[in-house]
Amino acid sequence: MKDRTLALAGMMQGLRLVQSIARSGQADEADLAASLASVFRIDADSVEAVYGSAHLMKTGLEILVGQFQGGGQRDGSLGKMAMTVLSVERQLNARADLLDALQEGIIEAGRQREHFGVTHPTVVARLGEVYANTVSRLSTRVLVQGDPTQLQQEAVVAQVRACLLAAVRSAVLWRQMRGSYWDFLLRRRAMVDAARRWLAT
Template identity: 55%
Template sequence: MKDRVLALAGLLQSLKIVRQIANNGEAESRPLEAVIESVFRIDADSTEAVYGGTANLWPGLRLLVEQIDGGSGRDPALTRMAATVLHLERRVSRNRALMAAIGRGIDDIARQRSHWGPTHPTVLSRLGELYASTISQVRPRVLVQGNPTYLGEPTVVAEIRAVLLAAVRAAVLWRQVGGSYWDLFLRRRAMAETARSLLR
């Protein structure tokens, strides 16, 4: 359960960052760095290692608790985006040629990430281009709403796509650790409690 909760937290954290960038043109650096780094950690030893430790997923864990518990903190639009990404990931993962192309692209960009860091504009731009040339070609498309001023800037659009790639990475991880739609319906209480214990 812990691994599934961390993967889902990674997904929600990524999507929250997408919306922050779309609305404000920027996002908090540490949560952003954690999700972008996850794209390059394909062979990590654990789910925690994908994100560099549980502490880097605290924003996502808090979001998970809010989404499950309901009340004023719940964000239905975020839930819809997460469901779209989970559906999209299943379609992408079935396409071996597409997955191979994504893998090659990430390997290529990894050299620049090692040199400049995960959130350097060039790295984010190249990840955004990779998303646009691969995952964006698959339906359903993830619709992002925000401030038209920022959404009209190519650098902002590229950053949003880079973080959407991280969201799909989290969805892949969710499936790899045994996550399924049944968890979202039947194990919500257990997931919320696990998230709370990780936050403590």
């Protein structure tokens, strides 16, 4: 459950970045770097290694606690996006052609990352293109609400797509850790406890 919770927190952090960028064109730089870096760690030895450190997913873990505890901390639009991302990941997993194209695109973007850095506009733009050419071709799409002025800017759209790709990466990881929709119905308290343990370490 602990690893599954961290993967879900990674998805939440990616989606919170999507919200922030779509609404204001701004995002926490450390959170952005951590989320985008997870896209490139395809063969990591552990769930925590995918993110570099659980500490780098602090925002996502805090969001997860707030979402599952309810009350004033719950964000309905974020929860809706999260469920859509999980549905998108299931569809993506059934498309070998898109998975191959996704891997090729990430490898190419990884070469650019080595040269420029993970949050450089060139790398972000490439990740955005990868998302548009693979995940966006599925029948289900993640609807992003924000400031229309921001969402008309190419750089903002690229960042949004790159962060959505990071969220999908975490959704893949969650499924690999045997995550299921039952977690949201029956295991919320266990995930809150796991998230708090991660936050305490």
